[in-house]
Amino acid sequence: MPPPPPEPEIDAEDGTTSCCAPLTPLRQPVDVAEMRDRGLLTNAFCLPPLFGPLLLDNEQSDCRDHCTNERTFLSYLRLSIYMSIVAVAIVLSFHLRKTASDIELRMAKPLGAIFWALSVCCLGVGVANYTRTINQYSRRAAIVQSGWRTQAVMAAIALCIVGSCVTLLVINKLNENADV
Numbered sequence: 001m002p003p004p005p006p007e008p009e010i011d012a013e014d015g016t017t018s019c020c021a022p023l024t025p026l027r028q029p030v031d032v033a034e035m036r037d038r039g040l041l042t043n044a045f046c047l048p049p050l051f052g053p054l055l056l057d058n059e060q061s062d063c064r065d066h067c068t069n070e071r072t073f074l075s076y077l078r079l080s081i082y083m084s085i086v087a088v089a090i091v092l093s094f095h096l097r098k099t100a101s102d103i104e105l106r107m108a109k110p111l112g113a114i115f116w117a118l119s120v121c122c123l124g125v126g127v128a129n130y131t132r133t134i135n136q137y138s139r140r141a142a143i144v145q146s147g148w149r150t151q152a153v154m155a156a157i158a159l160c161i162v163g164s165c166v167t168l169l170v171i172n173k174l175n176e177n178a179d180v
């Protein structure tokens with residue numbers, strides 16, 4: 001006779017059964033101070049369980065700094081999404097008039113690829129800054145500043161956007177002069 005099926009876990013808060021009982025250990029909170037005291041803390045962001053929240057001691061302005069770090073990451077994410085949307089729009093339909101000129105058709109894919117690459121770089125910089133700052137919070141040594149990589153990627157993004165605007169204005173002016 002086979003053993004009876006296991007009883008589903010009942011949530012203590014609302015009394016309902018959990019549909020994801022095997023995943024519950026993956027969501028247990030991680031006490032960073034306890035890990036630091038044991039000497040197990042090298043990279044707080046990657047402490048097991050990976051999907052569990054990190055519990056940091058709240059001293060001085062830690063909550064404010066953590067919220068600022070999250071907002072900064074979300075800003076990088078938003079910029080990355082905007083740039084990927086622009087990249088797709090450029091590749092799919094890049095023209096200034098009713099029909100695309102030959103130069104616009106030649107520019108569409110390389111310009112879209114540049115914007116896509118910068119979008120991925122922007123997302124990578126955002127994730128790297130976020131995880132580095134979380135790791136510094138766990139060691140009680142967070143200094144919120146951007147490094148040369150962040151400055152280089154942001155400068156490349158700004159240069160690409162300004163260069164694209166200038167290029168589009170020149171192409172538009174050339175098209176207007178050709179129509180006259």
